[in-house]
Amino acid sequence: MAAIPSGVLGALDSTSDRAVFRQIADQLREAIDKGRFKEGAKLPSESELVEHYGVSRMTVRNALSVLQGEGLVHSEHGKGVFVRPRPPVxxxxxxxxxxxxxxxxxxxxxxxxxxxxxxxxxxxxxxxxxxxxxxxxxxxxxxxxxxxxxxxxxxxxxxxxxxxxxxxxxxxxxxxxxxxxxxxxxxxxxxxxxxxxxxxxxxxxxxxxxxxxxxxxxxxxxxxxxxxxxxxxxxxxxxxxxxxxxxxxxxxxxxxxxxxxx
Amino acid sequence: MAAIPSGVLGALDSTSDRAVFRQIADQLREAIDKGRFKEGAKLPSESELVEHYGVSRMTVRNALSVLQGEGLVHSEHGKGVFVRPRPPVxxxxxxxxxxxxxxxxxxxxxxxxxxxxxxxxxxxxxxxxxxxxxxxxxxxxxxxxxxxxxxxxxxxxxxxxxxxxxxxxxxxxxxxxxxxxxxxxxxxxxxxxxxxxxxxxxxxxxxxxxxxxxxxxxxxxxxxxxxxxxxxxxxxxxxxxxxxxxxxxxxxxxxxxxxxxx
DNA sequence: CTCACCCACTCGTCTATACGAGTATGTGTG
DNA sequence: CACACATACTCGTATAGACGAGTGGGTGAG
The missing domain is CATH 3.40.1410.10 (Chorismate lyase-like)
Known part of the structure; x- marks a missing residue:
């Protein structure tokens, strides 16, 4: 399992009262907004995120589902989770x-x-x-x-x-x-x-x-x-x-x- | 815990290959569409649905989150899940x-x-x-x-x-x-x-x-x-x-x- | 070399459990 | 009667584990 490049995603703030899955969603969203993940690019896999943040898989999936609801990413079974490209308008x-x-x-x-x-x-x-x-x-x-x-x-x-x-x-x-x-x-x-x-x-x-x-x-x-x-x-x-x-x-x-x- | 009135929600089809949480979401959606739950009305609580369908709580929550994503219901912490009323336009x-x-x-x-x-x-x-x-x-x-x-x-x-x-x-x-x-x-x-x-x-x-x-x-x-x-x-x-x-x-x-x- | 298969990796579904936090209600005390 | 508190309910968050199913790459057989 490949490690996530350092600097792309930060660490959790355990003193914050913001839920862990929201913090993870926030970090992924920011990384996407700043272009650290480009359109169509694959996000780290769920197990990589589990490893990186030291949380359970459901927590990671919860974070990803937040981003899906915002229309920022989409998942493909067997392949991964990708930054949703904006189709031609x-x-x-x-x-x-x-x-x-x-x-x-x-x-x-x-x-x-x-x-x-x-x-x-x-x-x-x-x-x-x-x-x-x-x-x-x-x-x-x-x-x-x-x-x-x-x-x-x-x-x-x-x-x-x-x-x-x-x-x-x-x-x-x-x-x-x-x-x-x-x-x-x-x-x-x-x-x-x-x-x-x-x-x-x-x-x-x-x-x-x-x-x-x-x-x-x-x-x-x-x-x-x-x-x-x-x-x-x-x-x-x-x-x-x-x-x-x-x-x-x-x-x-x-x-x-x-x-x-x- | 109050039982769910019979006839409002059906049973699961274990022969179907449709995911259980989707079947539950389908039944709730249908009940809402048909007016069995009116605008602003409270849906059965998560534990009532767990009881009714004989599934785990996460499965029920998954079903409810589908309906939330569709804008059909909204949840209030400590109160329940309600059919979202359409605000004046x-x-x-x-x-x-x-x-x-x-x-x-x-x-x-x-x-x-x-x-x-x-x-x-x-x-x-x-x-x-x-x-x-x-x-x-x-x-x-x-x-x-x-x-x-x-x-x-x-x-x-x-x-x-x-x-x-x-x-x-x-x-x-x-x-x-x-x-x-x-x-x-x-x-x-x-x-x-x-x-x-x-x-x-x-x-x-x-x-x-x-x-x-x-x-x-x-x-x-x-x-x-x-x-x-x-x-x-x-x-x-x-x-x-x-x-x-x-x-x-x-x-x-x-x-x-x-x-x-x- | 080609092709079938296996395997490793991905996300999807589901269970069981635990604790926390917000809300409402009823009860007992002052 | 008024108010504080206990309690029982609600949903929110998180863990750990299991199995299934889709994808793609590598390996071994032909």
């Missing part, structure tokens, strides 16, 4: 649904990803009619059934976003919107062709920890929150014509908005 | 800095909080000149020193937000902006009086787990992420005149934006 601009970005052959996600040098994929496409949740129904003005379009977005093989669009049946049924591939410009282009000229969007943003199914579906590491975005599209008559519910891996996104000062 | 509208909301005697935070029936407070006010971080300096066009205004916002005694405004010294020094209380309408009103007519704002939003100092300062429960918002204000000449860096308790906020479809 996708920047969502607030004008991404403007008409000038729409009349192209490809979906916005694909265009943006390729511009950023990434390989985009869309999978888990599901299009079906269903009964909306109370929240979605209220946002759409109270329909009892809606068309739901579900899809998952991946960048370079990593799932980053899961989105569901809901549309009232009287708008979407029997149109290209109800097809798996709605065609160039996406469903907003189709809505406008169908006479629902779009006026504005409302977006609501929350952040929270993921549910277990979100962890699975987005393959989220411990300590990574999700951004929950609900966008409602309104036409010129003020009618809500679509609600899009999106859950994003928070470490993969920055949302950017431009607002008038008026 | 503060809704931030994208037009909250529009001029029509400005020319009033009170700060926007105070007005909004009182309208929502809450008791607002602002503390930890610090106003000083300092060297900006590389990021802030870049956003402001590269000044070597800036005025920093730090403050913490509380609702009904609970800290919800920590914000720092940075302004170039040539704009702010010697003006009311450098005073602890900049006067009615806040620093945006003062900037316009000083001839820096505001044109637009840019906001960048991220979500992540809090640092230990953020946990302390915002008194965050385990499993609560933060929303990190950086707003840059631009004047009519296109010059960035302020950067505001805000860290919010994610369970206390919804951000709402309205965007044109143009």
């Amino acid at each position: 996708r920047r969502l601009a607030s004008d991404r649904f403007a008409r000038r970005h729409r009349d192209q052959g490809k979906a916005a996600f694909t265009v943006e990803a390729e511009a950023a040098g990434s390989h985009p994929e869309v999978d888990s496409l599901e299009v079906k009619e269903e009964r909306p949740t109370q929240d979605v129904s209220a946002r759409l003005g109270g329909p009892r059934r809606v068309l739901a379009r579900r899809r998952r977005y991946l960048l370079d093989g990593r799932p980053v976003e899961f989105a569901t669009s809901y549309l009232p049946l009287d708008i979407a049924r029997g149109t290209p919107i109800a097809e798996p591939n709605p065609g160039p410009g996406g469903i907003y282009a189709r809505l406008e062709e169908l006479g629902h000229r779009l006026d504005h969007f409302e977006e609501e943003i929350r952040a929270r920890m993921p549910t277990p199914s979100e962890v699975k579906f987005l393959r989220l590491a411990a300590g990574v929150p999700v951004i929950h975005l609900v966008r409602t599209a309104f036409d010129k008559e003020g009618r809500p014509v679509e609600v899009c519910d999106t859950v994003m891996a928070a470490d993969a996104y920055v949302l950017a908005y431009q607002l008038p000062a008026t | 503060r809704r931030l509208a994208s037009d909250r800095f529009a001029r029509r909301h400005r020319d009033q005697g009170k700060a926007a935070f105070t007005v909004e909080a009182e309208a929502a029936g809450s008791h607002p407070e602002v503390d930890s006010l610090e106003v000083k000149e300092e060297r900006p971080t590389q990021d802030v300096s870049a956003r402001l066009g590269g000044p070597r020193r800036v005025l920093a205004r730090r403050r913490r916002y509380l609702l009904d005694g609970r800290p919800v937000e920590f914000a720092t405004s940075y302004l170039p010294l040539d704009i702010a020094r010697g003006t009311p902006i450098a005073e602890p209380n900049p006067g009615p309408g806040g620093i945006y009103a003062r900037l316009e009086e000083l001839g820096h007519r505001l044109d637009h704002f840019e906001e960048e939003i991220r979500a992540r787990m809090p640092t230990p100092s953020e946990v302390k300062f915002l008194r965050l429960a385990a499993g609560v992420p933060v929303i990190h918002l950086v707003r840059t204000a631009f004047d009519k000449e296109g010059r960035p005149v302020e950067v505001c860096d805000t860290v919010m308790a994610a369970d206390a906020y919804v951000l709402a934006y309205q965007l044109p479809a143009t």
